[in-house]
Amino acid sequence: MDRTTQHEGDTEAVLHPPAGQENGDGGDAEARKRHQEKVDHEISDNVKESVLYWQGDDAISTRLEDNKKTLEDTVGLGASFDVVLREMSFGGRKVGIFFINGFANSLILTELLDRLSYVTPKDLSSNALHSYFERFIPHVQVELADQMSAAINKVLTGMSAFFIEGERKVILVDTRQYPSRGPDEPSIERVVRGSRDGFTETLMTNVALVRRRLRDPGLKYEVMQVGRRTRTDVCLAYIDDIADKKLVESVRAKIKKIVIDGIPLADKQLEEAMTGKKWNPYPLVRYSERPDVVASHLLEGRVVLFVDTSPSVMILPTTFFDLCQHAEENRQSPFMGSYLRWIRFAGIFASLFLLPLWMLMVISPELKPPVLDFIGPQKAAKLPLILQFLLIEFGVDLMRMAAVHTPTPLASAMGLIAAILIGDVAVKTGLFVNEVVLYMAIAAIGMFATPSYELGLANRLIRLVLLVLVAAFKVKGFVIGVTAILVLLTVHRSYNSSYMWPFIPFNARGMLSILVRKSVMEDEKRPSYNKPRDSTRMPEREGGS
Structure with a gap:
C-alpha cells in the first residue's frame, strides 16, 4: 500500500494550500502544479488504490x-x-x-x-x-x-x-443496458434442424439462454471478476447435485488465483491463465456457442465458464473424442447420427494420416499391397514430394487466413483465384503432381469437418510433423511419430481427467457410446470420467428394473 501513501504530503498541500494563498492567483497556480504532479506520480493498480491515493480513505x-x-x-x-x-x-x-x-x-x-x-x-x-x-x-x-x-x-x-x-x-x-447483438445461430456450429439461437457478447443474455433450457434449482451461477483493470465478469456454472465438488472447487480456486492486469480477449486468455499450457497444441477445454450443447454438457456433470464480452463458452473437462462430436449427430435418428459420426471420424483420420501414409508408400513402394498399385505419381515433378507438401500446406493456410480477412462479396473471387493458381497452373507448370493436390484437398476437407476449430489446427500441425518424419526416416519416422502422438495424448490431462477416455483407459460402455449414437432413452449413465455425484440420468423404474 506504499504507492497509495507515498504522496500524502502532496495530498495535504493540494487540499489545504498555504495560508494567504487560498484566493490568490499564485496560490491557484501552485495548487494546480501540485495537483498535476500528483496526477503524474499516480501508479494505482485498481480503483481502491486510486481512491485511497486521492482522498486518503x-x-x-x-x-x-x-x-x-x-x-x-x-x-x-x-x-x-x-x-x-x-x-x-x-x-x-x-x-x-x-x-x-x-x-x-x-x-x-x-x-x-x-x-x-x-x-x-x-x-x-x-x-x-x-x-x-x-x-x-x-x-x-x-x-x-x-x-x-x-x-x-x-x-x-x-x-x-x-x-x-x-x-x-x-x-x-441497476440501469444497465449493454450494447449487444441478437442471439443469432453460430457460424461454426450450424445444424440442419435445431435451435437457431446462439451466445452473444453479453453475459446476462448467455446465462439466460442456458437457464431457459435447464429449469433445475441445482443449476448454480457463481460470478467472479478477473483482472485488476478490466474486472471482467467470469461466471462459473454447474449443477450442484451432479458435478464433482472437487472439480468445481479446483476451477474456482484457479480463477481466484489469477493475478493479471486484465483479460480483454476474454475466454482464451482465461484458459491460458488457468491451464498454463504452452507448447502442447491440443486443446484442454471445449468451446461452444450453442446453448443447447452447453446445457447437455452441464447435465453430464461438466463445469462451464461464461466470460463477459465473449460469445463462446468453455466446457471442461473434455476429451479428444468429445471434440470430435457435433450437435448435428444428435439432431438425427440414432442410425443416421452414428453414420454421420463415422464419416466425421474418417475425415479426421484422413486429415491426420492420409498424406503421411501416401508419401510413405511413394517413398517405399515395397510397402504397397497389390490392390494399391495405382497409388503414386504417374510422372515426376520439378520439386521433391516433401517440398510440394510443405508448400501446399502453407498455401492452404494462407488461403484460410485470407478467407477470414476477405470481405464476403470478394470471397468467391478469392477462392476462384486460389483454385486456378494452385489447382491448375501449379500442376501444368510441373511444380506439383496431381495426387499431391488431390490428397491435400481431402485432408483439408477432413480438417474443416472437425467440429472443434482448435482440434483441427492441432491435427494439421501434427500432420506436418509426420510428413517431415516420414521424409527423413521413412517407416521408422512414421512409427516414431504415431507413437509419440499417442503418448502425448495419453499423458495429456484435462483437469485430472484422461484426454483419451474411453480408449485409454479403456471403457467398453463409453467406447460404444462414442462409436454408436444411442437413443436418448438408452443413454442411462453419465460419462464416468466426469466423476459425477449422480451417475444415473433416469430415476429407477418401478419394480427395480
Whole structure:
C-alpha cells in the first residue's frame, strides 16, 4: 500500500494550500502544479488504490463537492465524455447521479427522475437515505454502498449511483443496458434442424439462454471478476447435485488465483491463465456457442465458464473424442447420427494420416499391397514430394487466413483465384503432381469437418510433423511419430481427467457410446470420467428394473 501513501504530503498541500494563498492567483497556480504532479506520480493498480491515493480513505463524503472531486481524479469525470455526474435537487436536498453514458438505460433513468421530482422537503425530514431507498426509487435491483471504490466499480459495470448531500452511503440502481447483438445461430456450429439461437457478447443474455433450457434449482451461477483493470465478469456454472465438488472447487480456486492486469480477449486468455499450457497444441477445454450443447454438457456433470464480452463458452473437462462430436449427430435418428459420426471420424483420420501414409508408400513402394498399385505419381515433378507438401500446406493456410480477412462479396473471387493458381497452373507448370493436390484437398476437407476449430489446427500441425518424419526416416519416422502422438495424448490431462477416455483407459460402455449414437432413452449413465455425484440420468423404474 506504499504507492497509495507515498504522496500524502502532496495530498495535504493540494487540499489545504498555504495560508494567504487560498484566493490568490499564485496560490491557484501552485495548487494546480501540485495537483498535476500528483496526477503524474499516480501508479494505482485498481480503483481502491486510486481512491485511497486521492482522498486518503475509502469513505463516501457527506459533501457532494468532495465526492465530485474524487470522481474527477479517479475516473476522469469531466475529462471523459461518457462519464457523467448529473447534479439535481430533490426535496431541497442536492443529489448527484453518477453513471456511464453508454451503459445507462435512459428510459429507466428518466422514470426515476420523474418519480423523484415529486419528493418534498417534508418527505425527507427524518431520514433522506431511507426515504429514497424504501419509497422513492421504484426499481427492482437497488442496493447501498458505503465505500467509494465499491460505488465506482459498480458504476463501471453499468449501474447508476445516487450521491445524496449529507449521507455517507450511496444508492446503486441497476440501469444497465449493454450494447449487444441478437442471439443469432453460430457460424461454426450450424445444424440442419435445431435451435437457431446462439451466445452473444453479453453475459446476462448467455446465462439466460442456458437457464431457459435447464429449469433445475441445482443449476448454480457463481460470478467472479478477473483482472485488476478490466474486472471482467467470469461466471462459473454447474449443477450442484451432479458435478464433482472437487472439480468445481479446483476451477474456482484457479480463477481466484489469477493475478493479471486484465483479460480483454476474454475466454482464451482465461484458459491460458488457468491451464498454463504452452507448447502442447491440443486443446484442454471445449468451446461452444450453442446453448443447447452447453446445457447437455452441464447435465453430464461438466463445469462451464461464461466470460463477459465473449460469445463462446468453455466446457471442461473434455476429451479428444468429445471434440470430435457435433450437435448435428444428435439432431438425427440414432442410425443416421452414428453414420454421420463415422464419416466425421474418417475425415479426421484422413486429415491426420492420409498424406503421411501416401508419401510413405511413394517413398517405399515395397510397402504397397497389390490392390494399391495405382497409388503414386504417374510422372515426376520439378520439386521433391516433401517440398510440394510443405508448400501446399502453407498455401492452404494462407488461403484460410485470407478467407477470414476477405470481405464476403470478394470471397468467391478469392477462392476462384486460389483454385486456378494452385489447382491448375501449379500442376501444368510441373511444380506439383496431381495426387499431391488431390490428397491435400481431402485432408483439408477432413480438417474443416472437425467440429472443434482448435482440434483441427492441432491435427494439421501434427500432420506436418509426420510428413517431415516420414521424409527423413521413412517407416521408422512414421512409427516414431504415431507413437509419440499417442503418448502425448495419453499423458495429456484435462483437469485430472484422461484426454483419451474411453480408449485409454479403456471403457467398453463409453467406447460404444462414442462409436454408436444411442437413443436418448438408452443413454442411462453419465460419462464416468466426469466423476459425477449422480451417475444415473433416469430415476429407477418401478419394480427395480
